[in-house]
Amino acid sequence: MPVAVAIAMLVVGSVAFHLFSPWWRTPIASNWGSIDSALDVTLWICAAAFVGLNLFLAWTLVKYRHRPEYRGLRHKAHYEPENASLEKRLTFWTAIGIAGMLAPGLAAWGKYVSVPHEATVIEAVGQQWQWSFRYPGPDGVLGAAGVKFVTQDNGLGLDPLDPYGRDDIVVESGDLHLPIGKSVKIVLRSKDVLHDFYVPEFRAKMDLVPGIVTYFWLTPTKTGTFDILCAELCGTGHHAMRGKVVVEDPKAFARWQAQQTSFGQILAEAPPAAMSILIIKANACSTPASWSIR
Amino acid sequence: MATTLADDLRPLHHPHSWVTRYVWSQDHKVIAIQYSCTAIGIGLVALVLSALMRLQLGFPGAFPAIQPDNYLQFVSMHGMIMVVYLLTALLLGGFGNYLIPLMIGARDMVFPFVNMLSYWFYLLSVIVLVAGFFVPGGPTGAGWTLYPPQAISEGTPGHQWGIVTMLVSLAIFVAAFTMGGLNYVTTVLQARTKGMTLMRMPLSVWGIFTASVMGLLAFPALFVAAIMMLFDHLAGTSFFMPTMQSMGAITPTEGGSPLLFQHLFWFFGHPEVYIVALPAFGIVSDLISVHARRNIFGYRMMVWAIVIIGALSFLVWAHHMYVSGMNPYFGFFFATSTLIIAIPTAIKVYNWLLTLWRGDIHLRVPMLFAIAFIFTFIHGGLSGLFLGNVSVDVPLSDTFFVVAHFHMVMGVSPVLVIFGAIYHWYPKIFGRMWNDTLGKVHFWITFLGVYAIFLPMHYLGILGVPRRYYALGETAFIPQSVHLANAWISVAALIVFCAQGLFFFNMIWSLFRGPRADPNPWGAASLEWQTPDTPPAHGNWGAKLPVVYRWAYDYSVPGAARDFIPQTEPRTELGA
Numbered sequence: 069m070p071v072a073v074a075i076a077m078l079v080v081g082s083v084a085f086h087l088f089s090p091w092w093r094t095p096i097a098s099n100w101g102s103i104d105s106a107l108d109v110t111l112w113i114c115a116a117a118f119v120g121l122n123l124f125l126a127w128t129l130v131k132y133r134h135r136p137e138y139r140g141l142r143h144k145a146h147y148e149p150e151n152a153s154l155e156k157r158l159t160f161w162t163a164i165g166i167a168g169m170l171a172p173g174l175a176a177w178g179k180y181v182s183v184p185h186e187a188t189v190i191e192a193v194g195q196q197w198q199w200s201f202r203y204p205g206p207d208g209v210l211g212a213a214g215v216k217f218v219t220q221d222n223g224l225g226l227d228p229l230d231p232y233g234r235d236d237i238v239v240e241s242g243d244l245h246l247p248i249g250k251s252v253k254i255v256l257r258s259k260d261v262l263h264d265f266y267v268p269e270f271r272a273k274m275d276l277v278p279g280i281v282t283y284f285w286l287t288p289t290k291t292g293t294f295d296i297l298c299a300e301l302c303g304t305g306h307h308a309m310r311g312k313v314v315v316e317d318p319k320a321f322a323r324w325q326a327q328q329t330s331f332g333q334i335l336a337e338a339p340p341a342a343m344s345i346l347i348i349k350a351n352a353c354s355t356p357a358s359w360s361i362r
Numbered sequence: 363m364a365t366t367l368a369d370d371l372r373p374l375h376h377p378h379s380w381v382t383r384y385v386w387s388q389d390h391k392v393i394a395i396q397y398s399c400t401a402i403g404i405g406l407v408a409l410v411l412s413a414l415m416r417l418q419l420g421f422p423g424a425f426p427a428i429q430p431d432n433y434l435q436f437v438s439m440h441g442m443i444m445v446v447y448l449l450t451a452l453l454l455g456g457f458g459n460y461l462i463p464l465m466i467g468a469r470d471m472v473f474p475f476v477n478m479l480s481y482w483f484y485l486l487s488v489i490v491l492v493a494g495f496f497v498p499g500g501p502t503g504a505g506w507t508l509y510p511p512q513a514i515s516e517g518t519p520g521h522q523w524g525i526v527t528m529l530v531s532l533a534i535f536v537a538a539f540t541m542g543g544l545n546y547v548t549t550v551l552q553a554r555t556k557g558m559t560l561m562r563m564p565l566s567v568w569g570i571f572t573a574s575v576m577g578l579l580a581f582p583a584l585f586v587a588a589i590m591m592l593f594d595h596l597a598g599t600s601f602f603m604p605t606m607q608s609m610g611a612i613t614p615t616e617g618g619s620p621l622l623f624q625h626l627f628w629f630f631g632h633p634e635v636y637i638v639a640l641p642a643f644g645i646v647s648d649l650i651s652v653h654a655r656r657n658i659f660g661y662r663m664m665v666w667a668i669v670i671i672g673a674l675s676f677l678v679w680a681h682h683m684y685v686s687g688m689n690p691y692f693g694f695f696f697a698t699s700t701l702i703i704a705i706p707t708a709i710k711v712y713n714w715l716l717t718l719w720r721g722d723i724h725l726r727v728p729m730l731f732a733i734a735f736i737f738t739f740i741h742g743g744l745s746g747l748f749l750g751n752v753s754v755d756v757p758l759s760d761t762f763f764v765v766a767h768f769h770m771v772m773g774v775s776p777v778l779v780i781f782g783a784i785y786h787w788y789p790k791i792f793g794r795m796w797n798d799t800l801g802k803v804h805f806w807i808t809f810l811g812v813y814a815i816f817l818p819m820h821y822l823g824i825l826g827v828p829r830r831y832y833a834l835g836e837t838a839f840i841p842q843s844v845h846l847a848n849a850w851i852s853v854a855a856l857i858v859f860c861a862q863g864l865f866f867f868n869m870i871w872s873l874f875r876g877p878r879a880d881p882n883p884w885g886a887a888s889l890e891w892q893t894p895d896t897p898p899a900h901g902n903w904g905a906k907l908p909v910v911y912r913w914a915y916d917y918s919v920p921g922a923a924r925d926f927i928p929q930t931e932p933r934t935e936l937g938a
Binding site: 069071074075078082085086089090091092093094100102103106107110111113114117118121122124125128129132133134143144145146147148149150151154155158159162163166169170173174176177178180181195196214215216218256258259260261262264266268269271272273274275276277278279280282293294295297298299300301302303304305306307308310 | 430431434503504505509511512515517518519604605606607608612617618619620621654655656657659660661662663685686687690691693694697698701702704705708709711712713715716718719720721722723724725730733734736737740741744745747748751752753754756757758759760761809810813817818821822824825826828830831832833834835837838839841843844847915917918919920925
């Protein structure tokens, strides 16, 4: 009996916890409302199942608990090996529920994997334990890059011989700035181990995998400054690998962008010795050909 | 039907000394106890590690001895020990060994010597695992998933030797499991007694059998992944290692794929979830049926659900990798296969509920744990639908929601079943009865405690609190209340931690002082309760093997004198 009461109370308690706990999604700051609604649909279907099944459990435990013999009447269990029609009906309704939550989930995923053509490309580079960023510059194309090109003066490893890279804007361990309302494809590259670009308010996230370039896309819908966290264990500094993303109106974004340094400027200011290291690295053929991001 | 009574003619390996009886034993029951004690022993290490993690999370900074590298080592070792060295070993090596021969009416496993070797290899794997705590640099802190490149790169604790002991230990474990698993599968297929058809086997045996088949197919993926990573680490190969930067220098590795490891790992890792879950499903079905005095509802459906879940579980592994950077179009397939697996799983839940429905429910301690399992499993199963539903997983992956989900579904739920199963079979295994009051107190603290621990974690995860963080630090979206919640979760965890002392005291004290148990205290119909001796003697069945005439679930049959009919009772003309 107490266990039936406990189960019922836990159901009530869980619902109350859901309604009154202060913890829920952060206010959304991107276009991924469809992910939030898929979560809501999943939540409602699952909550109905949770409440229904557990209250049935509690009721059964009360109704069919063992009772001592009373006036010669003995409570006895019902013998019924199976009930095919009941099982079929339950299977059918379960399948309906599953389809009901899978549909919005897959629909949202369909959008997640289709990057709009007009999206601008911005690169986020992870390393233990900091974030850096790169913008394509006026030509709209990110130059080739690879970890083999990395030197003291070329922290993101741009190919110094690729003309497309000269106008790229390099933001090493600074803030990421995004103009509001414009779709961006964020391409992700890691210099060392796995990382994951994670801004809770954007909902979207994706791993950074050394050796390949990964991506996701979003459209910021709210101005403000948000924390960038790393969501894939990357060593002892994992919890401290932080960055900031500033979503601002296009004018402010353009002003900020004008103040940044391009890779060409970095090359121009580099002392000749550093420059020769850069070029030697670029010509070294012991490492595989780099992949470029266009 | 397998050859059966001929087994009677085969000479059993008879022990001649204390050493061959209890140490180098080939008796499945002794091996089961060896497996169980070793698994529970190493499980206690994992329990202590979890308490240390909770101290850090609940009271960051209060324990200066816990640094980020220690914390990650606790996380990694806790996870791996719980999943592989405790749950898999205890459910298959422990319960599998004990129950299979007794439930199918065999005298022992078909390969007793290999069975013995299996245990000793397992023990060796545990020793190598524990050695990781004492090597320079300590055990690995790469997370239980051991993802390369960080697992073998600077910046990760234990990247020097801890990862080596871990990988070697896993390889030995897989060898141990293969010996055990082949034995379980062959025994079930070949050594069933007369009349024990496959569709008369108790669901415990079905669960363990299917899990063993799955293990034989899934563990090799882990084995090759471990060997390949060992090569990468010790021989400088590049299976998983791309060109990358480490300590400011470019590594000589090139062309390796970190994602390849993730595929191999989860090709093992997801079936592994069900390797743990299916034996628990089977065992809990038997507990519910016995204590509700009612036949398991929809037995055939239950068997097919186990088999279908086992098969489907090989088609869902990449749902652990939705945001791993693999080709995102995989998401459509794996989300669909993952949600389809929920259907046979839901059928199992319905049938447990329908077994209780119209039953005669005796709320004894094993049954309480079984009921608690139904509750936590419903909770954990449903939260899995969030994570399986690809786009919903994107904001939730790598947050506390994941932690809460998998602890609920494959931590708490199987552990509750294990507790229930130990209370249930203890009188048969040791011939003594445990203390009921202690058992109930243990149940209540454990059940309510774990829910207090894991329910709030789901909400922290929805808020976005990331997992595997040594400290949350100053983060704008995380309010002060989260830190408060973490402190309370830690308090609940420590209470549950201490309450396990009641269980151990009860079990050990009862071993010596518990009252003598009835050979069949619960009135169970399955074969293991019908042995001539309690605890069962070497060879299990005395002079003659039992003959089976009916399924294991003849409870409360109309017209029968008692509310159960043992499987060994011949059918009468009444048909009962």
